[in-house]
Amino acid sequence: MWLYFLKRLGLAVIVVLIVIAVLFVMTYAIPGDPARVALGPRASEELVAEFRERIGLDRPILVQMGNFYLSLFQGDLGRDAISGEPVLRILLSQFPDTLYLVLGAVIVAVVPGILLGIMAARHRGSLLDRVTSVISVSVMSVPAFVIAIYLLLVFSIQLGWFPAIGAGEGFWDKLHRLVLPSLALGLAWIGYVARILRASILEEMNESHVRTARAFGLPENRIMYDYVLRIAILPTITVLGIGIGHMLSGAVFAEIVFARPGIGKLVFDAIISRNYPLVTGAVLLTTVFFVFVNLLADLLIAWLDPRVRHDLAG
Amino acid sequence: MTLPAEPDVTPPRPLKKPRAKGSFARLVSDPLGALGLILIAITVLGACFAFLSPWEPNALNPLDRFQGPSAAHWLGTDNLGRDLLTRVLYGAQIALTLSIGATAVALVIGVAAGLIAGYGPRWLDNLLLLIFDALKSVPTVMLALVLVTITGPSVWAVLLVVVIINAPAYGRMARTQTLAVRNAEFIDAERALGASGAWIAIRHVLPNILGPILIVAAMDIPVVVGIEAGMSFLGLGVRPPTPSWGSILFDGFSYIRESPWPVIAGGLPIIITTLGFTFLGEALRDTFDPKIAGRK
Numbered sequence: 001m002w003l004y005f006l007k008r009l010g011l012a013v014i015v016v017l018i019v020i021a022v023l024f025v026m027t028y029a030i031p032g033d034p035a036r037v038a039l040g041p042r043a044s045e046e047l048v049a050e051f052r053e054r055i056g057l058d059r060p061i062l063v064q065m066g067n068f069y070l071s072l073f074q075g076d077l078g079r080d081a082i083s084g085e086p087v088l089r090i091l092l093s094q095f096p097d098t099l100y101l102v103l104g105a106v107i108v109a110v111v112p113g114i115l116l117g118i119m120a121a122r123h124r125g126s127l128l129d130r131v132t133s134v135i136s137v138s139v140m141s142v143p144a145f146v147i148a149i150y151l152l153l154v155f156s157i158q159l160g161w162f163p164a165i166g167a168g169e170g171f172w173d174k175l176h177r178l179v180l181p182s183l184a185l186g187l188a189w190i191g192y193v194a195r196i197l198r199a200s201i202l203e204e205m206n207e208s209h210v211r212t213a214r215a216f217g218l219p220e221n222r223i224m225y226d227y228v229l230r231i232a233i234l235p236t237i238t239v240l241g242i243g244i245g246h247m248l249s250g251a252v253f254a255e256i257v258f259a260r261p262g263i264g265k266l267v268f269d270a271i272i273s274r275n276y277p278l279v280t281g282a283v284l285l286t287t288v289f290f291v292f293v294n295l296l297a298d299l300l301i302a303w304l305d306p307r308v309r310h311d312l313a314g
Numbered sequence: 315m316t317l318p319a320e321p322d323v324t325p326p327r328p329l330k331k332p333r334a335k336g337s338f339a340r341l342v343s344d345p346l347g348a349l350g351l352i353l354i355a356i357t358v359l360g361a362c363f364a365f366l367s368p369w370e371p372n373a374l375n376p377l378d379r380f381q382g383p384s385a386a387h388w389l390g391t392d393n394l395g396r397d398l399l400t401r402v403l404y405g406a407q408i409a410l411t412l413s414i415g416a417t418a419v420a421l422v423i424g425v426a427a428g429l430i431a432g433y434g435p436r437w438l439d440n441l442l443l444l445i446f447d448a449l450k451s452v453p454t455v456m457l458a459l460v461l462v463t464i465t466g467p468s469v470w471a472v473l474l475v476v477v478i479i480n481a482p483a484y485g486r487m488a489r490t491q492t493l494a495v496r497n498a499e500f501i502d503a504e505r506a507l508g509a510s511g512a513w514i515a516i517r518h519v520l521p522n523i524l525g526p527i528l529i530v531a532a533m534d535i536p537v538v539v540g541i542e543a544g545m546s547f548l549g550l551g552v553r554p555p556t557p558s559w560g561s562i563l564f565d566g567f568s569y570i571r572e573s574p575w576p577v578i579a580g581g582l583p584i585i586i587t588t589l590g591f592t593f594l595g596e597a598l599r600d601t602f603d604p605k606i607a608g609r610k
Contacts, residue, residue: 014444015451028465134346139593143540145547146581149567153574249453253544257567267456268548271463279463283456290453 104182113193136191147255149182241297245290345595390575424481428488439494491523519604533595538589
């Protein structure tokens with residue numbers, strides 16, 4: 001188990017290191033001199049030279065890369081090119097709003113997804129199963145930003161049931177404003193959860209321990225909830241692990257359409273204003289979160305599933 | 315995006331290669347497949363016959379702005395008085411060309427890398443696997459945003475994003491399939507006859523691994539349509555005034571309180587096309603993949 005944990009952690013660390021290297025290279029790949037880009041076209045040559053020296057652009061590239069890694073590991077993501085505030089502080093101030101959004105989307109995905117998955121598996125081959133399958137496929141394929149705009153059009157603009165912009169003040173107002181963006185972001189994942197759960201329940205139903213339970217005359221409901229679902233739910237955790245990462249980066253659309261504050265909106269505005277330290281910081285934070293959630297999902301499965309635990313120990 | 319494979323719950327069946335005509339008949343007899351084909355046909359025909367429209371896609375007509383559907387403008391007009399149906403039809407040309415083209419490029423690069431990984435030396439295999447995994451671990455939208463920071467908004471940026479997102483998945487599939495056939499007897503026989511590695515890989519391994527990857531690629535087309543529209547919506551893809559579905563949607567979104575029609579017109583073709591390709595992809599997979607066919 002420990003060996004598996006270390007291996008998985010090692011891969012996650014390697015991925016993060018590669019992403020940091022790519023982000024470092026990115027600052028060089030951007031057309032133009034980074035100092036010139038940061039200071040603007042009207043800055044004098046002396047000012048540019050002083051800036052280059054101050055942020056270390058005049059040193060050898062490998063030294064710069066080493067310093068880049070070093071400062072990141074000390075939690076220093078640089079300073080915002082426009083306001084001069086530490087990037088980390090700006091990101092952390094916006095992160096909670098994005099997390100609430102992702103949490104809302106997870107609830108939207110999980111509750112109907114699990115219900116649909118169980119229903120489809122219990123009535124395999126029936127009209128209900130077929131309809132569930134078509135609904136799952138349909139919501140999976142339509143891009144989240146199209147759903148977001150249509151929800152905005154119908155429920156905010158036409159019906160006026162939900163506010164169109166902002167994150168709100170106070171618990172109930174925040175919750176009210178969270179409904180449509182969460183729905184837009186989570187809707188597609190209802191399909192993923194329902195499909196994977198249906199397939200996984202059907203596989204589990206064929207297992208001998210379920211047949212034995214049935215032979216003992218246990219009621220179907222008890223077999224489903226006490227025996228089948230406990231194991232069948234595990235792949236759903238993997239899907240959610242991947243889903244949370246994708247929702248986090250997909251939040252940019254929901255945040256733009258519903259004019260909410262958050263990491264996605266922040267990084268989009270930073271790109272438009274060519275505020276590169278903020279772009280680099282936001283991408284790094286999102287990627288680390290993405291890798292971490294996937295790692296957590298894998299480890300959770302290894303911990304929850306006695307079979308996986310046993311295989312890993314052996 | 316890569317999700318864990320759904321477990322196979324079908325008892326093994328004897329493999330039977332479907333005949334081309336029978337397969338098509340089966341595809342059409344599946345209601346989902348038939349509906350998918352109809353939806354795709356609507357998009358393709360719209361793209362092909364866009365020139366029949368009496369309006370120019372970029373012709374401004376400020377006096378007619380924010381018109382609802384009428385005999386003259388079937389889907390209404392946008393904030394600059396441009397005919398929305400015409401723009402949507404020309405947008406279909408861009409969406410289809412770009413999504414099929416970008417998927418094809420990603421497929422060629424991914425399969426080539428997968429063949430090299432599966433058939434080449436061990437160290438190269440490990441290196442390519444690490445690259446595939448690292449690329450898979452980066453959130454898609456963030457990756458697109460970073461790339462556009464470097465390249466600037468353009469059609470090429472969309473192409474690059476699609477290749478980087480999709481090629482690793484095809485590469486991984488091609489590698490797994492290559493490993494499965496590389497020690498088959500007919501490959502050993504070729505090797506004994508003195509055929510070179512590259513010849514064996516292209517002439518014998520490739521045809522054996524391509525089928526399932528092509529189905530996955532077909533199922534990725536709606537995702538690519540979404541990526542193109544999404545990037546254009548954010549102003550990072552196709553540049554205005556070229557009528558991309560994403561930019562039509564963004565124009566409509568900016569004036570959503572003035573008129574709902576631009577948003578409806580921009581979103582509908584995206585929904586029709588993504589649903590069409592997804593339904594067809596599902597039906598294709600059920601028809602051609604004997605492991606999954608018959609599960610329902």
